[in-house]
Amino acid sequence: MARILGPREPSSGGGFGHRARRWAGALVAAAILLMPGVARAQKAAGAVPDTLSITPAMVDAGRALFHGLGTCFACHGMKLEGTQLAPTLIKKDWKDAKGGDLGNIFSVVTHGVPGTLMVAFPGGISKGDAANAAVYVWSVNHRGAKP
Numbered sequence: 617m618a619r620i621l622g623p624r625e626p627s628s629g630g631g632f633g634h635r636a637r638r639w640a641g642a643l644v645a646a647a648i649l650l651m652p653g654v655a656r657a658q659k660a661a662g663a664v665p666d667t668l669s670i671t672p673a674m675v676d677a678g679r680a681l682f683h684g685l686g687t688c689f690a691c692h693g694m695k696l697e698g699t700q701l702a703p704t705l706i707k708k709d710w711k712d713a714k715g716g717d718l719g720n721i722f723s724v725v726t727h728g729v730p731g732t733l734m735v736a737f738p739g740g741i742s743k744g745d746a747a748n749a750a751v752y753v754w755s756v757n758h759r760g761a762k763p
């Protein structure tokens with residue numbers, strides 16, 4: 617068998633091999649072209665999620681950060697009611713986080729409010745943590761989440 621097929625192998629097998637390689641090459645090229653876009657999309661999602669994709673786990677993580685590592689509670693109060701140091705974060709006329717929009721809350725947490733006690737990334741939290749903290753504050757205001 618091998619001897620009979622032997623002479624045919626280089627042409628037929630080789631031809632198929634070339635096509636397969638071209639396909640593989642095209643797939644790799646497509647993957648390389650698509651990768652930066654995917655990475656960007658994931659980064660953006662990780663930064664500040666669409667409000668529709670907020671999960672209870674994210675709200676819980678944000679609550680823990682607010683009362684822990686992020687030290688938010690120290691200035692904004694245990695129930696976001698505000699203290700002498702900082703304003704309430706519940707239903708109000710937002711001064712810096714315009715409209716109380718999730719993206720604007722996130723922006724305040726990641727940029728701070730220059731010249732005030734509100735620093736960027738309070739407590740040295742990560743960007744992902746900041747996103748969860750913002751999700752928590754937003755959800756207390758818009759989804760009746762427990763402060």
Ligand code: HEC
Pocket residue numbers: 681682686687688689690691692701702703705709710711712713714721724725729732733734735737738741749750753
């Ligand atoms: C050291 C005190 C301090 C800490 C800690 C702190 N903040 Fe603030 N925050 C402030 C002050 C003060 C302001 C008001 C700034 C101003 O005068 O405009 C503020 C403003 C804000 C605003 C905008 C309010 C508005 O009216 O638009 C948001 C949202 C916010 N903080 C969220 C957080 C979150 C979330 C954390 C924790 C990750 C946090 N803050 C930690 C002091 C603090």
